[in-house]
Amino acid sequence: MAHHEVDHVSGVTTTGHEWDGIKELNNPLPRWWLYVFYATIVWSFGYFLVYPSWPTLTGYTKGLLGYSQREAALTAVAEGAAARLQAGQGLADATLETIQGDPKLLEFAMANGKAAFGDNCAPCHGSGATGSKGYPNLQDDDWLWGGSLDAIHQTITVGIRSTHEESRISDMPAFGRDGLLERDQIKAVASYVRSLSGLPVPEGADLATGGTVYAENCASCHGEKGEGMAEMGAPNLADAIWLYGSDEKTVVETITNARRGVMPAWDGRLDPVTVKSLAVYVHALGGGS
Ligand code: HEC
Ligand code: HEC
Structure with missing residues (x-):
């Protein structure tokens, strides 16, 4: 293969490299490119001088500015922690109403509450807080124990049928299992309850008996x-929202055996600032007055 062969079309010498009959021309680098290249070399010397750059035996050259990414990151982390501590302290001292009225505290409480919800509550109430059978939807404005800020805060603090000594407790009797009502009475009252929200009842359902049973027991x-x-x-048994289900069989089952869902208490498990944040967060989802 001949070196310094001259390409007869362009008149430029070739490098001698050839692939499948295609030869590489030995054109000089463009001027502008070369100058930019020299400029970057000059620039790098300035950089070596000002910023940490060369490794040495025991460490590295620190540069005139004394800049360190590690230190910059540590400072940012420390500043963030101080800001959070301050906001946390603000929440600890504030009442629930104050938090709601203060945009800064509210923003912090919402972020804090959202994170704590994902960690502690989502397994039961769902990550979108929409609940599932037996676990109430916290997005709607339908509340078992009240949807005010204080009511929600109390529910989260002491739980429902929990081991907390001040737990919210209310036990619907197991009317069938404990022999308080006959099978027919349960069927009748189930139909009556379903009729309250306009659901269809079986032909020949005894709504009159159902109504009496309801008035006396429910x-x-x-x-x-x-x-x-x-x-x-x-x-509420007259709305379209059901915790356990509205079909005849499920309602009969609820009345026969009762449900008594358990919501754990968070007092002692989560710090007061987190419980407050959760109350504010849940209230913002679907709370009322
Ligand atoms: C082990 C499952 C479980 C976990 C975890 C749980 N809950 Fe509950 N929660 C329940 C159940 C069950 C009920 C309904 C109890 C009932 O039937 O009365 C409930 C009810 C509630 C209520 C009352 C709803 C109403 O309509 O009055 C609120 C508020 C609530 N939970 C918030 C939370 C928050 C906030 C967390 C996280 C800190 C949480 N829950 C964690 C099971 C759970
Ligand atoms: C001591 C109070 C109490 C009495 C009396 C009572 N209930 Fe309940 N009931 C409750 C509570 C509290 C719940 C909430 C769910 C739970 O137990 O987890 C409930 C839940 C229900 C539900 C489930 C609703 C849903 O959304 O899925 C039905 C249906 C129901 N009750 C019907 C009745 C009927 C019918 C009677 C009378 C025969 C009755 N209850 C008597 C307290 C009571």
Whole structure:
């Protein structure tokens, strides 16, 4: 293969490299490119001087500025921690109402509450807080124990049928299992309850008996018209929202054996600032007054 062969089309010598008959021309580098290249070399000397650059036997050259990414990161982390501590302290001292009225505290409480919800509550209430059978949806404005800030805070603090000594407690009797009502009475009252929210009832259902059974056994907790009662943690039975399900079989099962869902207490397990944050967060999801 001949070196310094001259390409007869362009008149430029070739490098002698050839692939499948294609030869490489030995063109000089463009001027502008060369100058940029020299400029970067000059620039690098300036850089060596100002910033940490060359390794030495015991460490590295520190540069005139004394800049260190490690130190910059540590400072940023320390500043963040100080800001969080301050915000946390602000939450500890503030009432729930104050937090809601203060945009800065509210922002911090919401972020804190959201994170704590994902860690502690999502396994039962769902990551979107929409609940599932037996685990209430916290997004809707339908509350067993009340949807005010204080009511929600209390529920989270002491739990429901939990081991906390001040736990919210309300035990619906197991009307069938404990022999308080006959099978027919349970069927009748189940139909009656379903009729409250306009659900269809089986042909020949005895709504009159159902109504009487309801007034005598259920109204004390669920209210005269099935509107529910927050002091008893008893759900509204006249709306379209069901904790355990609205079909005939499920309602009969609920009345026969009762449910008595358990919500753990968080007092002592989560610090007060986190519990407050959770109350604010959950209230913002679907709370009311
Ligand atoms: C082990 C499952 C479980 C976990 C974990 C749990 N909950 Fe609950 N929660 C329940 C159940 C069950 C109920 C409904 C109890 C009932 O039937 O009365 C409930 C009810 C509630 C209520 C009352 C709803 C209403 O309608 O009044 C709130 C508020 C609540 N939970 C918030 C939380 C928060 C906040 C957390 C996380 C710190 C949490 N829950 C963690 C199971 C759980
Ligand atoms: C001592 C109060 C109390 C009495 C009396 C009571 N309940 Fe309940 N009931 C509750 C509570 C509290 C719940 C909440 C769910 C739980 O136990 O986890 C509930 C839940 C229910 C549910 C489930 C609703 C849903 O959304 O899935 C139905 C249905 C129901 N009750 C019907 C009745 C009927 C019918 C009677 C009368 C025969 C009755 N209850 C009597 C307290 C009571």
